[in-house]
Amino acid sequence: MIRFENVSKVYTRGARPALEDVSVDVQRGEFVFLVGASGSGKSTFLSLVLREQRPTRGGIYVAGRDVARLSAWRVPKLRRELGVVFQDFRLLQNKTVYENVAFALKVIGKPRSAVRDTVPEILDLVGLSGKEKRMPTELSGGEQQRAAIARAIVNRPQILLADEPTGNLDPTTSLGIMRLLDRINSTGTTVVMATHDDEIVNEMRRRVVELSDGVVVRDEASGVYGERESILPEVRRSSVLGTASGVPRRAATGRRKPLPVRVPTHGEA
Numbered sequence: 297m298i299r300f301e302n303v304s305k306v307y308t309r310g311a312r313p314a315l316e317d318v319s320v321d322v323q324r325g326e327f328v329f330l331v332g333a334s335g336s337g338k339s340t341f342l343s344l345v346l347r348e349q350r351p352t353r354g355g356i357y358v359a360g361r362d363v364a365r366l367s368a369w370r371v372p373k374l375r376r377e378l379g380v381v382f383q384d385f386r387l388l389q390n391k392t393v394y395e396n397v398a399f400a401l402k403v404i405g406k407p408r409s410a411v412r413d414t415v416p417e418i419l420d421l422v423g424l425s426g427k428e429k430r431m432p433t434e435l436s437g438g439e440q441q442r443a444a445i446a447r448a449i450v451n452r453p454q455i456l457l458a459d460e461p462t463g464n465l466d467p468t469t470s471l472g473i474m475r476l477l478d479r480i481n482s483t484g485t486t487v488v489m490a491t492h493d494d495e496i497v498n499e500m501r502r503r504v505v506e507l508s509d510g511v512v513v514r515d516e517a518s519g520v521y522g523e524r525e526s527i528l529p530e531v532r533r534s535s536v537l538g539t540a541s542g543v544p545r546r547a548a549t550g551r552r553k554p555l556p557v558r559v560p561t562h563g564e565a
């Protein structure tokens with residue numbers, strides 16, 4: 297679904313490459329965490345998928361398209377296959393929740409009847425039924441992210457890219473957002489999520505691709521955030537998805553307050 301073949305990206309000639317000889321193959325339906333220190337190249341990776349940037353070297357294939365060579369007029373079509381969510385939500389502040397989501401359909405020319413049918417369905421899916429008329433400022437951070445996710449998926453993209461989607465949210469709210477992304481993934485959408493959230497990565501146990509100074513230093517099928525396998529042996533993916541292993545989050549390191557084992561329903565975040 298997304299293939300990088302020996303991709304390098306140099307923004308400024310003479311500077312260290314933001315990505316160097318990166319080869320990654322993401323299959324349809326996978327959920328992949330992109331981790332690494334600040335400046336390691338995660339956002340660059342996502343912006344290359346979106347064709348906001350072109351690679352300096354190498355091949356990039358997204359949803360069957362050769363993105364590095366794609367002509368400019370074909371880029372909008374590529375982007376219809378991609379939903380994107382960001383740390384800072386990026387909702388249109390002068391539009392209601394409903395209008396924010398509807399806008400994504402209107403700009404691609406969907407008929408009014410399709411908008412009327414689809415928007416309530418998607419708002420229900422993300423747990424925002426009843427909040428259609430709220431303005432973004434009248435929503436909690438978690439609700440704003442749910443609205444942003446609704447907008448990103450209303451078009452039924454094949455791929456959802458998420459750049460630090462829980463970066464502005466507290467741990468409990470983040471968990472609700474991760475349950476939602478997991479549900480979207482389980483319907484077949486490929487998800488690639490750049491994150492610094494070690495708790496979430498450790499508990500989800502999905503594929504982890506780690507970048508360091510633009511180089512892939514780790515690619516594990518069911519990985520953790522860092523090399524801490526030995527101190528988190530008991531944490532299993534089930535705990536984040538609500539089947540409750542009974543293990544408090546972060547029990548081993550105690551850096552953040554443990555989360556309640558009960559996972560909030562989608563309306564609570």
Ligand SMILES: Nc1ncnc2c1ncn2[C@@H]1O[C@H](COP(=O)(O)OP(=O)(O)OP(=O)(O)O)[C@@H](O)[C@H]1O
Pocket residue numbers: 307308313314332333334335336337338339340341
């Ligand atoms: N538009 C740009 N022009 C020049 N250099 C850039 C540009 N965007 C990113 N870089 C550089 O490329 C490198 C990788 O940055 P990138 O934003 O991809 O990292 P990141 O892992 O997403 O970081 P963060 O976690 O802080 O968001 C950094 O050294 C950064 O300074």
